[in-house]
Structures are given as structure tokens and as C-alpha cells.
Amino acid sequence: MHKVIIPVGPQHPALKEPENFMITLSGEKILKFSARLGYNHRGIEKACEERTYIQDVYLTERICGICSHSHSTCFVQAVEEIAALEVPKRALYIRTLVAELERVHSHLLWLGVAGHEVGFDTLLMYTWRDREVVMDILAMLTGNRVNYGINTIGGVRRDITPEQSKEVAKATNTLEERTKYYIQIATKETTLIKRLSGVGVLSHDDAIRLGAVGPTARASSVDRDVRRDDPYAAYGELKFKVITDNHNDVYGRTLVRMGELMESYSMIRQLLKNMPEGPIAVKAPRKIPAGEAVSRYEAPRGEDVHYVKSNGSEKPERVKVRAPTLANIQTVAKMLEDRQLADLPIVIAAIDPCFSCTDRLTVIKEAGVRKNKVMSWEDLHDYSIGWYRERGIDFAGLNKKLTRMLK
Amino acid sequence: MTEENIKDALIKKFSLPEGKVRIQRKRRMSAEVDRLKFKDVFEYAITELKFVILCTITGLDEGSNLSFIYHLSTEDGIVLNLKISVPKENPAIKTIIGYFPAADIYEREVMDLLGAKVEGLPPGNRYPLMDEWPKDAYPLRKDWKQNKTKEQEAKNA
Numbered sequence: 001m002h003k004v005i006i007p008v009g010p011q012h013p014a015l016k017e018p019e020n021f022m023i024t025l026s027g028e029k030i031l032k033f034s035a036r037l038g039y040n041h042r043g044i045e046k047a048c049e050e051r052t053y054i055q056d057v058y059l060t061e062r063i064c065g066i067c068s069h070s071h072s073t074c075f076v077q078a079v080e081e082i083a084a085l086e087v088p089k090r091a092l093y094i095r096t097l098v099a100e101l102e103r104v105h106s107h108l109l110w111l112g113v114a115g116h117e118v119g120f121d122t123l124l125m126y127t128w129r130d131r132e133v134v135m136d137i138l139a140m141l142t143g144n145r146v147n148y149g150i151n152t153i154g155g156v157r158r159d160i161t162p163e164q165s166k167e168v169a170k171a172t173n174t175l176e177e178r179t180k181y182y183i184q185i186a187t188k189e190t191t192l193i194k195r196l197s198g199v200g201v202l203s204h205d206d207a208i209r210l211g212a213v214g215p216t217a218r219a220s221s222v223d224r225d226v227r228r229d230d231p232y233a234a235y236g237e238l239k240f241k242v243i244t245d246n247h248n249d250v251y252g253r254t255l256v257r258m259g260e261l262m263e264s265y266s267m268i269r270q271l272l273k274n275m276p277e278g279p280i281a282v283k284a285p286r287k288i289p290a291g292e293a294v295s296r297y298e299a300p301r302g303e304d305v306h307y308v309k310s311n312g313s314e315k316p317e318r319v320k321v322r323a324p325t326l327a328n329i330q331t332v333a334k335m336l337e338d339r340q341l342a343d344l345p346i347v348i349a350a351i352d353p354c355f356s357c358t359d360r361l362t363v364i365k366e367a368g369v370r371k372n373k374v375m376s377w378e379d380l381h382d383y384s385i386g387w388y389r390e391r392g393i394d395f396a397g398l399n400k401k402l403t404r405m406l407k
Numbered sequence: 408m409t410e411e412n413i414k415d416a417l418i419k420k421f422s423l424p425e426g427k428v429r430i431q432r433k434r435r436m437s438a439e440v441d442r443l444k445f446k447d448v449f450e451y452a453i454t455e456l457k458f459v460i461l462c463t464i465t466g467l468d469e470g471s472n473l474s475f476i477y478h479l480s481t482e483d484g485i486v487l488n489l490k491i492s493v494p495k496e497n498p499a500i501k502t503i504i505g506y507f508p509a510a511d512i513y514e515r516e517v518m519d520l521l522g523a524k525v526e527g528l529p530p531g532n533r534y535p536l537m538d539e540w541p542k543d544a545y546p547l548r549k550d551w552k553q554n555k556t557k558e559q560e561a562k563n564a
Contacts, residue, residue: 034532036532037532037534037535038534041535041536043546045520045547046546046547133554177439208459209505209508210509211460229482230480292437292488293435294435303462305462305463305474305478309467317467318467318547320465322462322463327509330508330509330512369495
């Protein structure tokens with residue numbers, strides 16, 4: 001049959017991030033898949049060399065909008081190792097707590113995206129609604145929904161109060177109950193099972209050969225997890241299972257992520273229960289002595305690697321980052337070989353490539369007013385209505401109708 | 408295998424000088440080898456010492472040399488940072504895609520950002536710079552400076 005090459009991206013209405021995929025088709029069958037990356041290269045490694053260590057904590061946090069804590073933790077760990085800082089235990093526990101909460105939000109987000117990609121949008125609506133529970137918890141603990149800014153060199157910036165601890169425990173119960181329901185859907189709902197099974201197959205050998213990481217690798221029975229194999233932060237003191245699966249397909253990747261959610265809840269409870277007392281940070285020097293360190297971190301998408309080299313000044317000599325998606329994107333070509341074009345969106349989504357996530361407007365600075373003002377949900381609602389009214393769109397009638405309906 | 412065993416094995420097998428193989432801390436080791444010995448050491452590390460995971464490749468600009476660190480790991484979390492240096496005038500290294508097919512993208516990265524010449528790498532898409540990027544401009548080299556537009560300079564002034 002006649003061959004057709006379809007370009008997808010870098011600018012494409014259905015693609016959330018700029019990447020380019022060239023798909024060679026024969027009819028509906030994919031003959032070849034090739035990816036051209038780099039459209040989002042922002043030169044962060046170079047920028048890190050031109051900034052101080054403390055600025056770099058915030059810069060590395062902005063590498064990714066979803067696993068922002070992964071990158072900042074990975075970076076500060078390397079710097080702390082070079083500077084031989086003894087990070088207080090409480091700080092490590094708080095870091096790990098935020099890390100696991102981040103995993104929960106990321107996996108729930110993924111489940112929603114996966115649901116959407118296979119036309120199961122109810123699942124998207126449900127999971128993203130539940131994800132708000134963990135987003136609120138993260139906002140409560142750190143002040144931000146994304147880019148938490150909790151890490152600093154030598155510890156964390158915010159302590160956790162007993163009240164907050166109770167809120168986290170409460171939210172964990174809610175989330176666990178919801179996750180059990182999703183596990184039930186994933187294991188009982190025939191349409192979902194049939195749509196995901198046998199799609200995006202990556203054999204165990206291929207997963208190892210192509211260097212897959214994270215849930216993508218673990219769903220092909222690759223029993224690797226940095227949290228267990230190379231423990232950092234508080235993971236050495238936690239009891240948890242590394243979830244693997246032998247389905248080798250998108251269905252397996254779904255089960256692995258669901259299983260990891262349940263493990264995360266258990267870890268969050270252990271962290272809250274055993275949280276040691278004490279300081280949350282040690283003072284870090286402005287100038288970091290010469291040295292080098294490699295730091296590894298199990299991000300929601302897989303192993304994140306940072307290499308930092310210092311030269312004794314206040315700016316690093318070199319910062320190198322390997323995000324998990326770079327390792328996983330290379331498996332996609334294998335997963336799509338001889339498969340149907342219609343499987344492309346879910347197969348790409350199943351490695352959970354990093355999509356950016358935006359912040360909300362909550363704190364505003366009014367001109368001439370010194371104090372910051374926090375907008376409540378109602379303020380935000382009124383503000384949006386006002387914004388549209390100024391532009392000639394009036395929701396007043398619709399609003400009344402809505403209020404009546406809600407009553 | 409412990410870090411000490413690995414260190415001894417490397418020193419003994421390749422008669423490396425004592426200071427070139429170091430244990431930085433638990434599960435972190437580094438070794439510097441001559442570029443001519445690299446292939447043998449690399450192969451030995453993978454097959455005999457079981458460094459079966461390639462984390463990534465880091466490129467460094469060290470003045471008159473370019474250095475490349477191959478971050479390898481065992482299944483139980485020991486990381487070996489295997490470093491080689493090549494002269495900047497001819498920064499040629501051999502591809503490792505025969506051992507790790509996934510190294511392809513890491514090698515293309517050091518080609519684009521540091522100007523490494525990777526021998527044996529088949530032609531393919533570059534990464535991560537754009538196709539129109541000027542030749543001989545390698546952003547991660549220390550002497551590379553961003554050409555700022557007039558607006559940017561005015562903003563910074």
C-alpha cells in the first residue's frame with residue numbers, strides 16, 4: 001500500500017507540548033515512528049552556571065510543571081552532598097512527604113489523561129476532581145499548587161504543624177477510598193481493559209535494552225526503583241513495595257500507577273506518624289567547596305538524575321539534568337511498531353510525558369497598597385464575572401439560573 | 408559486590424593509578440581512565456561488574472579538554488562515574504549505542520551542546536538545538552556567550 005508520512009507537531013492543536021513526531025503509515029498501520037525533540041529547550045543547564053546555588057534551586061524547580069519537587073530535591077541533594085551538609089531528619093521527612101503527595105497528584109493526573117485519550121472522559125472528570133484534594137493539601141503545606149518552593153539547600157523552608165498533619169491524614173483517607181474505586185474500575189470495567197490491553201507493548205527485554213524508567217519499565221517487570229535501590233531523603237526508613245506488573249502494555253502501566261498510589265498513601269501515613277522533632281534546616285554556605293555529586297530521584301515518571309560540579313565559588317561549574325521522559329520517549333518507537341494509528345495518543349500518553357501545568361492566581365498586589373491580598377474563591381468568582389462584563393458579556397441571567405438550580 | 412571490591416577489581420585489571428578510582432560515599436564511585444583504555448574498562452564494568460544501567464552522559468568543558476562522564480549504575484544502586492578526557496581540538500569519542508541503544512539521545516546532546524564528535528553514531532535528528540543553529544557554536548562551552556538582541560541589552564542596562 002502507498003506510504004504516507006504524517007507530521008504531528010511541533011505546533012499541533014491536539015498536542016500539549018512542542019515536540020515533533022513523524023509517523024510513516026501504510027493505511028492505518030504505523031511503519032515507523034520518529035521523534036524530534038528539543039523545541040522546549042530553554043538552556044536551563046547553561047542558565048544554572050550563571051546563577052547562584054540558591055537561585056538554581058528555584059530554576060531547577062521550574063524544569064517541569066508537574067514534578068517540580070523532583071528536580072529541586074534532586075538538585076539540592078547533590079549540592080548538600082558536595083557541601084557535606086547534615087540535613088535534619090525532620091527536613092528529610094517533610095521533603096519525602098511533599099514528594100509522595102506530588103506523586104499522588106501526578107498519577108491521578110495521568111489517569112485522567114489516559115481516560116481522556118481513550119474516550120473515557122468521565123474518568124478524567126472524576127480523577128481531576130479528586131486530584132484537587134491533593135492539590136489543596138500541597139497548597140496548604142507549601143503555599144503553592146505547583147513549584148512548591150519547599151526545598152532549600154540544607155533543608156526545607158516550611159515546617160508542618162500538627163493541624164496540617166491532621167488535614168493531610170484526612171485527605172489521604174479520602175484519596176485512598178477514591179483510588180480503591182479506580183482500581184475497581186481498572187480491574188473490572190471491560191471496555192477499559194479491552195482498550196488498554198495489548199496496546200503499546202514493550203517486552204521485558206526491550207524495556208531493559210532501551211533504558212526505560214519508572215512505571216513504564218516496571219509495567220514490563222523491570223524491578224527497579226531508586227527509592228529502594230539507592231535510597232535518599234527518608235525512603236531508607238519507610239516500608240513500601242515496589243509495584244511491578246507483567247502485562248507489558250498500557251494496561252500494565254495503569255495497574256502499576258494505581259498500585260503506586262496505594263503505596264504512596266501508606267508512605268504518607270508512616271511519614272506523618274514517625275515525623276521526628278527538631279530543626280527543619282541547617283545553614284548552608286553561600287560558596288560551595290569544589291567537588292562533584294550525582295543525585296538520583298524516583299520522580300513520578302521515573303528516574304531523575306542530576307549531576308552538579310562545583311568550583312568553590314557561589315555559582316556551580318556545571319549542572320546536568322536527565323529527566324525521565326528523555327529515557328522513556330525512546331521506547332515509544334518500539335511500542336508503536338506495526339500498531340494502529342489510533343493507538344498513538346494513548347501509547348504516547350502512557351509513558352506520561354511531562355505536560356506543563358499552570359498556577360492559579362491567588363495573591364494579588366494592588367497598586368499603591370503595600371499588603372498582599374489573598375483572593376478567596378468568591379472574590380475570584382466575582383472577579384471573573386466582572387472581567388467578562390467589562391468586555392460586554394453578562395453572566396447575570398445565567399448566574400441567577402445557576403443559583404436557582406443549586407438550591 | 409561492594410564498592411571496595413569494585414575498586415580493587417578495576418585497579419587490578421587495568422593497573423590504574425590509586426587516585427584514579429575513588430569511593431566518594433556509599434554507592435557512589437568515580438573512575439578516570441585514559442581514552443584509549445575506555446572501551447575495555449567500559450565493557451568490563453558492564454559485563455563483569457554488572458553496571459547494567461546507563462543513567463546519562465555528562466559533558467564538561469575543562470579548558471583545553473572536553474570530558475565526558477558516563478554515569479553507570481548497578482541494579483543495587485551503586486553508581487560509577489566513568490570519566491574520559493579528550494583534547495578540545497579533536498573531541499572524538501566512540502559511540503556506546505552498541506551497549507546501550509538509548510545512549511543515542513545522550514550522545515546527540517553532547518554533540519549539540521559541547522561539540523563532541525561521536526564516532527560510529529548513525530545519522531539522525533539532532534537534539535536539542537534547532538536545525539538552523541549556527542555551526543561551531545556550542546552553548547555549554549565556557550567561551551560561548553549568548554548573542555543578545557538590542558532589546559534584551561537595553562532591558563538589562
